[in-house]
Amino acid sequence: MGNRGMEELIPLVNQLQDAFSSIGHNSSLDLPQIAVVGGQSAGKSSVLENFVGKDFLPRGSGIVTRRPLVLQLINCPTEFAEFLHCKGKKFTDFDEVRQEIEAETDRVTGQNKGISPVPINLRVYSPHVLNLTLVDLPGMTKVPVGDQPADIEHQIREMLMQFVTKDNCLLLAVSPANSDLANSDALKIAKEVDPQGLRTIGVITKLDLMDEGTDARDILENKLLPLRRGYIGVVNRSQKDIDGRKDITAALQAERKFFLSHPSYRHLADHMGTAFLQKILNQQLTNHIRDTLPGLRSKLQSQLLSIEKEVAEYKNFRLDDPSRKTKALLQMVQQFAVDFEKRIEGSGDQVDTYELSGGAKINRIFHERFPFELVKLEGDEKTLRKEISYAIKNIHGIRTGLFTPDMAFETIVKRQIAQIKEPCQKCVDMVINELVNTVRQCTQKVLLLAQYPMLREEMERIVTQHIRDRESRTKEQVMLLIDIELAYMNTNHEDFIGFVIRKGWLTINNISIMKGGAKEYWFVLTAETLSWYKDDEEKEKKYMLPVDNLKLKDIEKSFMSSKHIFALFNNEHRNVYKDSRQLELASESQEEVDSWKASFLRAGVYPERIIHSLDPQLERQVEIVRNLVDSYLSIIHRTVRDLIPKTLMLLMVNNTKEFIHADLLAHLYSCGDQNSLMEESEEQAQHRDDMLRMYHALREGLNIIGDISTTTITTAMPPPVDDSWLQVTGMPSGQHTVCIPPTPQRRAPPGPPRPGGRAAPGAPSRPAVSPDPGPLHSLPSRPSRAPPPGVPR
Numbered sequence: 001m002g003n004r005g006m007e008e009l010i011p012l013v014n015q016l017q018d019a020f021s022s023i024g025h026n027s028s029l030d031l032p033q034i035a036v037v038g039g040q041s042a043g044k045s046s047v048l049e050n051f052v053g054k055d056f057l058p059r060g061s062g063i064v065t066r067r068p069l070v071l072q073l074i075n076c077p078t079e080f081a082e083f084l085h086c087k088g089k090k091f092t093d094f095d096e097v098r099q100e101i102e103a104e105t106d107r108v109t110g111q112n113k114g115i116s117p118v119p120i121n122l123r124v125y126s127p128h129v130l131n132l133t134l135v136d137l138p139g140m141t142k143v144p145v146g147d148q149p150a151d152i153e154h155q156i157r158e159m160l161m162q163f164v165t166k167d168n169c170l171l172l173a174v175s176p177a178n179s180d181l182a183n184s185d186a187l188k189i190a191k192e193v194d195p196q197g198l199r200t201i202g203v204i205t206k207l208d209l210m211d212e213g214t215d216a217r218d219i220l221e222n223k224l225l226p227l228r229r230g231y232i233g234v235v236n237r238s239q240k241d242i243d244g245r246k247d248i249t250a251a252l253q254a255e256r257k258f259f260l261s262h263p264s265y266r267h268l269a270d271h272m273g274t275a276f277l278q279k280i281l282n283q284q285l286t287n288h289i290r291d292t293l294p295g296l297r298s299k300l301q302s303q304l305l306s307i308e309k310e311v312a313e314y315k316n317f318r319l320d321d322p323s324r325k326t327k328a329l330l331q332m333v334q335q336f337a338v339d340f341e342k343r344i345e346g347s348g349d350q351v352d353t354y355e356l357s358g359g360a361k362i363n364r365i366f367h368e369r370f371p372f373e374l375v376k377l378e379g380d381e382k383t384l385r386k387e388i389s390y391a392i393k394n395i396h397g398i399r400t401g402l403f404t405p406d407m408a409f410e411t412i413v414k415r416q417i418a419q420i421k422e423p424c425q426k427c428v429d430m431v432i433n434e435l436v437n438t439v440r441q442c443t444q445k446v447l448l449l450a451q452y453p454m455l456r457e458e459m460e461r462i463v464t465q466h467i468r469d470r471e472s473r474t475k476e477q478v479m480l481l482i483d484i485e486l487a488y489m490n491t492n493h494e495d496f497i498g499f500v501i502r503k504g505w506l507t508i509n510n511i512s513i514m515k516g517g518a519k520e521y522w523f524v525l526t527a528e529t530l531s532w533y534k535d536d537e538e539k540e541k542k543y544m545l546p547v548d549n550l551k552l553k554d555i556e557k558s559f560m561s562s563k564h565i566f567a568l569f570n571n572e573h574r575n576v577y578k579d580s581r582q583l584e585l586a587s588e589s590q591e592e593v594d595s596w597k598a599s600f601l602r603a604g605v606y607p608e609r610i611i612h613s614l615d616p617q618l619e620r621q622v623e624i625v626r627n628l629v630d631s632y633l634s635i636i637h638r639t640v641r642d643l644i645p646k647t648l649m650l651l652m653v654n655n656t657k658e659f660i661h662a663d664l665l666a667h668l669y670s671c672g673d674q675n676s677l678m679e680e681s682e683e684q685a686q687h688r689d690d691m692l693r694m695y696h697a698l699r700e701g702l703n704i705i706g707d708i709s710t711t712t713i714t715t716a717m718p719p720p721v722d723d724s725w726l727q728v729t730g731m732p733s734g735q736h737t738v739c740i741p742p743t744p745q746r747r748a749p750p751g752p753p754r755p756g757g758r759a760a761p762g763a764p765s766r767p768a769v770s771p772d773p774g775p776l777h778s779l780p781s782r783p784s785r786a787p788p789p790g791v792p793r
Contacts, residue, residue: 009286009289009290010131010132010133010282010285010286010289011074011131012697012700012701013031013032013033013133013289014072014074014123014133015697015700015701017031017033017070017072017121017133030166030167030168030169030299031168031296032168032169032170032285032288032289032292032296033070033133033134033135033168033169033170033285034132034133034134034135034169034170034171034172034201034281034285035134035135035137035160035163035164035169035170035171035172036048036134036135036136036137036172036174037137037140037160037164037171037172037173037174037185037186037189037190038139038140038173038174038175038184038185038186039139039140039141039175039176039184039185039186040139040140040141041139041176042139042174042175042176042185042186042205043174043176043205043206043234043236044065044136044139044174045057045059045064045065045136046205046236046237046242047174047203047205047234047236047274047277048071048134048136049248050234050236050248050251050252050255050274051073051129051132051134051274051278052073052094052124052126052128052129053126053128053129053248053249053252054094054097054248055094055095055098055242055245055248056081056094056095056097056098056101056124057069057098057101057136058098058101058102058105059242064139065136065137065138065139066105066109066114066115066116066138067104067105067108067109067115067116067117067118067119067120067138068117068118068119068120068135068136068137068138068159068163069101069119069120069122069135069136070119070120070121070122070133070134070135071122071124071133071134071135071136072121072122072123072124072132072133073124073126073129073130073131073132073133073134074123074124074125074126074129074131075125075126075127075129075130075131076125076126076127077127078125078127079092079125079126079127079128080092080124080125081094081097081122081123081124081125082122082123082125083100083104083120083121083122083123084120084121084122084123085104085120085121086100097122101120101122104120105120114149115138115152115155115156115159117158117159117162119135129278130278130279130282131282131286132278132281132282132285133285134172134281135163135169137159137160137163138156138159138160139156140153140156140157140160140185140186140189141153141156157189160189161193164189164190164193164194165193167199167292168288168292168295168296169199170199170200170201170284170285170288171186171190171193171194171199171200171201172201172203172281173186173187173189173190173200173201173202173203174186174203174205175187175202175203175204175205176204176205176206176209177204177205177206177207177209177210177216177219177233178206178209178210178211181219181224181225182225187200187202187225196228196720197227197228197229197720197721198228198717199288200227200228200229201227201229201230201232201280201281201284202219202227202229202230202231202232203231203232203233203234203277204216204219204220204231204232204233204234205233205234205235205236206235206236207233207234207235207258207265208235208238208258209238215262215264215265216233216264217264217265219231220232220233220265220268220272221268222721226721226722227721228717228718228719228720228721229284229718230718232271232272232276232277232280233259233265233268233272233273234255234272234273234274234277235254235255235258235259235273236251236255237251252273252274252275255273255274256269256273256275259272259273293705296701296705297702297705300698300701300702300705301702303698304695304698304699304702307691307694307695307698308695310691311691311692311695314688314691314692325678328451328452328678329455329665329668329678330665332452332455332459333459333660333664333665333668336442336443336459336660336664337657337660337661337664339442339445340438340439340442340656340657340660341657343357343358343359343438343441343442344358344359344362344438344653344657345359346358346359346360357434357437357438357441358434358438358441361434361437362431362434362435362653365427365430365431365434366427366644366645366648367645369427369430370423370427370430370641370644370645371641373423373426373427374420374423374637374640374641376423377416377419377420377423384412384626384629385622385626387412387415388408388412388622388625388626388629389618389622391407391408391411391412391625392405392408392618392621392622392625393618395407395408405621408621408625409489409625409628409629409632410489412625412629413489413629413632413633413636414486414489416629416633416636417482417485417486417633417636418482418486420482420636420637420640421479421482424478424479424481424482424640424644425475425478425479427478427644427648428471428474428475428478428648428652431648431652431653432467432468432471432652435467435652435653435656436464436467439460439463439464439467440460443456443459443460451680451684452677452678452679452680452684454676454677454678454679455668455677455678458668458671458677459664459668462664462667462668463656463659463660463664466656466659467652467656470651470652470655470656473651474647474648474651474652477647477651478644478647478648481640481643481644481647482640485636485639485640489632491632493632493635495631495634495635496631496632496635497627497628497631500524500525500526501525501526501527501599501602501603501627502523502524502525502595502596502599503522503523503524503525503536504522504523504592504596505520505521505522505523505536505587506520506521506523506532506585506586506587506596507519507520507521507563507585507586507587508521508532508583508584508585508586509555509563509565509584509585509586510577510580510582510583510584521533521534521542522534522535522536522538523585524538525547525596525599525600525603526603527547527603527604527620527621527623527624527627528546528547529544529545529546529547530544530545530547530550530568530603531543531544531545543577545568545576545577545583547600547603547604547605547620548617548620549570549571549572549574550568550569550570550571550576550600550605551568551569551570551571551605551606551607551608552566552567552568552597552600552605552606552607552608553566553567553569553607553608554566554567555567555584561586562588563586563587563588564586564587564588564589564590564592564593565584565585565586565593566584566585566593566596566597567582567583567584567585568582568583568585568600568605569581569582569583569608571608601623602623602626602627603620603623603624604619604620604623604624
C-alpha cells in the first residue's frame with residue numbers, strides 16, 4: 001500500500017472505535033467504516049465468514065442478525081477472536097464466538113426476535129485476513145416473525161439509517177444474482193442515502209444459482225445498472241454445504257474454479273471472488289480513510305482538546321497519593337456547598353424545566369401548600385355555629401344572658417388556633433423532605449463524588465443527619481409560636497373588627513323624619529346597635545338605634561328616584577324612630593344595598609319573610625361570635641403564614657447552608673479512616689483507563705494522520721457513470737422512493753447450459769450465442785469489456 005502510515009490506517013480507526021465504544025461515545029466521532037446492507041438471505045453473513053475462513057455467525061430462519069456487528073479483521077500470525085464486552089478473554093474456538101454473539105444479542109434484545117441498535121464489537125486476528133472493518137447490519141424484511149412488533153420493517157430501516165447516512169461510511173450493497181437486481185433492497189437504500197454513488201460498492205452473490213441460460217456478465221462489467229465503484233461477484237457455500245460443514249477453504253477454491261471455468265466470467269476471474277473482494281475493500285476503505293483525513297483530523301483535534309484538561313489529572317495519577325485525596329476532598333466539599341446554595345437560592349445555569357426543586361419547591365410549600373393546609377381547617381359552618389351556641393349556653397348556665405359573653409369568643413378562638421399546630425408541623429416535614437432531596441441531588445450532580453461512592457454516602461449521611469437533628473428544635477420553636485398566640489387574645493389589634501360589623505354612607509329617605517329632605521349620613525352597624533353620624537369622623541352622633549326586634553324589607557323606588565331603598569322596622573309594631581314606624585335607607589347602587597343587607601344579617605336583622613329560630617337573641621349572639629372569630633382568625637392566619645416560613649428559613653434552610661460551609665469538612669475528617677472514605681470506585685478506575693486509552697489513541701491517530709498526509713499520493717475516485725437508472729423521487733409523506741426500471745434481458749453465456757439452475761424471478765433468459773471462441777486475448781470484439789472501475793487492468 002505504499003508506506004507504513006497507510007498500513008496503520010485501518011488499525012488506527014479500529015483503536016479509535018474501541019476507545020469510543022468503551023466509554024459510551026461510539027457515535028460522537030464519525031469514523032470511516034464499511035456497512036454491509038442487503039435483504040434477508042442475500043448472503044451477507046456468508047461473505048463475512050468467507051473473509052475470516054471460519055463459521056462464526058449465527059444462522060437460522062427469519063432475522064438472524066438482530067444487532068449491528070462491528071467486525072474488525074486484523075492481520076496477525078496467530079488466530080483468535082476478542083469481544084469488546086469480554087475484555088481480556090480470547091476465543092480460539094469459533095463455535096464459542098457464535099454462541100457468544102447469540103447470548104449477547106439475547107441479553108439486550110431478548111429471545112423474541114427483537115432488534116437493537118446497540119452494536120456488538122468483535123475483533124478477529126488471523127494470518128488469512130487483511131486489515132478491514134465492517135459493520136454487519138440486520139437484513140431488511142417486511143413481514144414480522146414470532147413476537148416481533150408490526151413495525152419491524154420501520155425499526156430495521158431506522159437502525160440502518162443510523163449507520164448508512166454518515167458521510168464517512170462506505171456501503172457494501174449485497175444483492176443475490178438469482179433475483180431481479182431492479183428489486184434489490186440494498187441498491188434502493190444505498191441510492192437513497194448515496195445518490196451520487198460516491199460510497200457504494202456492489203457485491204453480487206449466488207452467481208452459481210442463476211437461472212439456466214442467464215448470467216450477470218453485464219452487471220459485473222458495470223454496463224448494466226452501473227455503480228461508480230463497480231460490482232464484484234462472489235460464490236458462497238450453499239445451504240447444503242453449510243449443513244454438511246463444508247470447509248471454507250475448500251469453498252474458496254471451488255469459488256476460484258467457478259470463475260476460471262465459467263465462460264461468461266473467466267475473463268474477469270482475477271477481479272472476482274472473496275479474496276479479491278477483501279483486497280478491494282481493504283484498498284477502498286484505506287483510500288476512503290485517507291480521503292476523509294482532513295475532516296477526521298479536525299474532529300480528533302476537537303475531541304482531544306475537550307478531554308485534555310481531564311486527562312492532565314490522570315497522567316501522573318498515583319492511587320496512594322495523600323495530597324491528591326486531600327485536594328479532591330476539599331474540591332468536592334466546596335463544589336457541594338456551591339451547588340446546594342445554588343439550588344436553594346436559585347441560579348441561571350442548568351435550569352430544570354421539567355419540575356420544581358430546591359428553593360423553588362420550598363417557596364411553593366411556604367406560599368401554596370402551607371396556606372392550603374390552613375384553609376382545609378375551615379370546618380362545616382353548621383357545626384361551628386352549633387359549637388358557638390353550646391358555648392354561649394354553657395357560659396350563661398341556668399340564666400338567660402342579655403349580652404354576648406366574651407368567654408364564648410375566646411373558647412372558640414383557642415380551639416381554632418390549637419388546630420393550626422398540625423399544618424405547621426406538616427409544613428416542617430415537607431421542608432425537611434425537600435432539603436434531604438436537594439442534598440441527594442447535589443451529591444449526584446458533583447461529578448467528583450461519583451468517583452468516591454463511600455465519600456458520597458458519608459457526606460449525604462452527615463448532612464441528612466444534621467437536618468434530622470434540627471427537626472425537633474424547629475418543631476419546638478414552631479409550637480412555641482402557636483402557644484404564644486394562645487397565651488393572649490389581643491382584641492385591640494388594629495385589624496380586629498370587634499363588635500363593629502360595617503361602616504359606610506347611606507341616605508335616610510324618610511323626608512318627614514329629617515327636615516330639609518333626604519340627607520346622607522355616616523352609619524356604624526355593630527352587633528347591638530345601629531348609629532349614624534354627621535361625618536365619618538364619628539364626632540357628632542345623630543342617633544343610636546338598638547337592633548333587637550328589627551327586621552328588614554325592600555322598598556320599591558319611585559319613578560323619579562334613581563336610588564335603591566330598603567327599610568328597617570320593628571316586628572312588634574313599635575316605632576323605630578320617634579313617631580316613624582320604619583327607617584328608609586337608600587344608596588346609589590344595588591350592590592351597596594345588597595352588601596348592607598348581608599351586614600344586617602350578620603347582626604341578626606333578617607328580612608321579614610325569613611323564619612328564624614325560636615330564640616332570636618341567641619341567634620344574634622351566635623352571629624356576633626361567629627364574626628368575631630372570623631376576624632380574629634384571619635389575623636392569626638396572616639401572622640402564622642408570615643412567621644412559620646421565616647422560622648423555617650432561620651432554623652432549617654439557612655442553618656443547613658451554614659453547616660455545609662463551615663462544619664461538613666470537619667465532620668468528614670472525624671469519621672475515621674480517610675483511606676477507605678476516599679477509595680475510588682471501579683467505574684472511575686475504568687473511566688480513567690478508558691480516557692487515557694482514548695487520549696493516547698487520539699494523539700497517535702493525529703501523529704499517523706500527520707505522516708500520511710504528506711507522504712501518500714491521492715488516488716482519484718473512479719469516474720462518474722450513467723446512474724440515471726436510479727432516480728430518487730419525492731413522496732407526499734415526505735419519504736423517498738427509489739425508482740428502478742426492470743433489469744433488461746441478459747444474454748445467455750457462450751457455452752452449454754448448466755444443469756440444476758434455479759429460475760430467477762424478473763430475469764428472463766436471452767438467446768444463446770455462438771460457443772466460446774477461445775481465450776480472452778484472442779477476441780477482437782472484447783476490448784469494451786473493461787474491468788470494474790477502480791480495479792487494475
